[in-house]
Amino acid sequence: MMKKAIIKQTMTEHKLDAMLIYSPENRYWFSRFRSSLGYLLVTKNKTYLFLDSRYITMAREQKDLQNIDLLDYCGKSVWTKINEICQKENIQTIGFEADWLKYQEMLNFKKVLHSKDFIPVDTSKWRMVKDEWEIKQIKKACDITNQVYQDVLKWIKPRVTEKELARFVSDAFLKYGADKLSFDTIVASGANGSKPHAVPTDKVIEVGELITLDMGCFYNGYASDQTRTFLIGDECNIAKLEDIYHIVYEAQSLGISMVKAGVNAGDIHRAVAKFIDQKGYGEYFDHGLGHGLGIEIHEEPYESPLSQSILKPGMTITVEPGIYIPGFGGVRIEDDLLVTETGYEMLTSSPRELIKVK
CATH class of the missing domain: 3.90.230.10 (Creatinase/methionine aminopeptidase superfamily)
Structure with a gap:
């Protein structure tokens, strides 16, 4: 199964409007770009990858970036941008990696992505079958x-x-x-x-x-x-x-x-x-x-x-x-x-x- 399809199936099973992927491992698996920090937002319509100044230039130059519709800089305004996407696409429920995210990080996400329902998702089986x-x-x-x-x-x-x-x-x-x-x-x-x-x-x-x-x-x-x-x-x-x-x-x-x-x-x-x-x-x-x-x-x-x-x-x-x-x-x-x-x-x-x- 293609990687986009795996995440879309997860979204359907959990009745999600979007999936926020934070772990370096899952981000690399999906995008084929390695970075210690970044935010990958998969919605029903598009996939967005936000990277900071350490990585954004390398990502823009990478010729085999996979599955990403929009690549953007994640400076201080990253949460403003994600909130704008949520408003534009009417996103109310967001899945997070329950097997990766620390509790405090999840609380921070809930704080900056206000008025959203956060649903825990076990992503440990996403990467079992290799392409x-x-x-x-x-x-x-x-x-x-x-x-x-x-x-x-x-x-x-x-x-x-x-x-x-x-x-x-x-x-x-x-x-x-x-x-x-x-x-x-x-x-x-x-x-x-x-x-x-x-x-x-x-x-x-x-x-x-x-x-x-x-x-x-x-x-x-x-x-x-x-x-x-x-x-x-x-x-x-x-x-x-x-x-x-x-x-x-x-x-x-x-x-x-x-x-x-x-x-x-x-x-x-x-x-x-x-x-x-x-x-x-x-x-x-x-x-x-x-x-x-x-x-x-x-x-x-x-x-x-x-x-x-x-x-x-x-x-x-x-x-x-x-x-x-x-x-x-x-x-x-x-x-x-x-x-x-x-x-x-x-x-x-x-x-x-x-x-x-x-």
């Missing part, structure tokens, strides 16, 4: 991520610290053209692998240790998210961890095989969690199997124990099971997938098998 352009950006972000991972495997050696590896990853992403990291890189070696969201430390990486590396980038504002666990040396210093790796690999393979349009995302999580539990490690996998990704690194749909989201073609999701044993170590493998009518397309391309860096 061709969006998918292309995510694919490019995933390709850059694979390039970085290949560089890591060539560069990594014993006695490097977790922080040094994280810095190498950051530099490599920028070298290959990423906008920036999509989240703080996770590096977890040895026993630190038991911490799903470990923060890189000064710990030295030793021969025989598994390293979990969770990383990603933004490209044209769209995210990638990949995790690989690999081994330094020929043999793991805790043999059981290699067995755990293969269980996680099989669990992820199961999850990936279930991805296709019409499937309940929660069912995928539940099947993978059951598989890990049957292998004796159920208590050590206690996060959701995956999430949507796009303009945000975590967005709808989620694959979790309570999820009832039905997958549709064009959704982009992760599949990332893990086993984490405190004081012992852990393994996670994560990939990004595009949901299709008949199955899926892998977006991340780094090898999933256990790599031993000698």
Whole structure:
């Protein structure tokens, strides 16, 4: 569904005369213009984008601005202009992003847009299905991520610290053209692998240790998210961890095989969690199997124990099971997938098998 149509459908469902969009994420999704501040007003007749002096010139020069009928400067008179539009188009009910707007911001809107009814709208599902352009950006972000991972495997050696590896990853992403990291890189070696969201430390990486590396980038504002666990040396210093790796690999393979349009995302999580539990490690996998990704690194749909989201073609999701044993170590493998009518397309391309860096 086209983006204008998605918002117009929301307006119809909530009986709105207009939708006021304030969040940078939703504004970029709709207009393809990035700014930290701006106001997007969608009425039954037109779409208006108001930007301040930091952005207005760039927006006027941008050749691929999308879905905007009127672009204007939002100086001190922005609320006067919006009130004039409301009067001209007889706008009485305005929707706001209930999942984004702070309470005080909503009160401020009610104050400056006087005599209007403000209706809360959950916009979290607007961006679930990606169009061709969006998918292309995510694919490019995933390709850059694979390039970085290949560089890591060539560069990594014993006695490097977790922080040094994280810095190498950051530099490599920028070298290959990423906008920036999509989240703080996770590096977890040895026993630190038991911490799903470990923060890189000064710990030295030793021969025989598994390293979990969770990383990603933004490209044209769209995210990638990949995790690989690999081994330094020929043999793991805790043999059981290699067995755990293969269980996680099989669990992820199961999850990936279930991805296709019409499937309940929660069912995928539940099947993978059951598989890990049957292998004796159920208590050590206690996060959701995956999430949507796009303009945000975590967005709808989620694959979790309570999820009832039905997958549709064009959704982009992760599949990332893990086993984490405190004081012992852990393994996670994560990939990004595009949901299709008949199955899926892998977006991340780094090898999933256990790599031993000698």
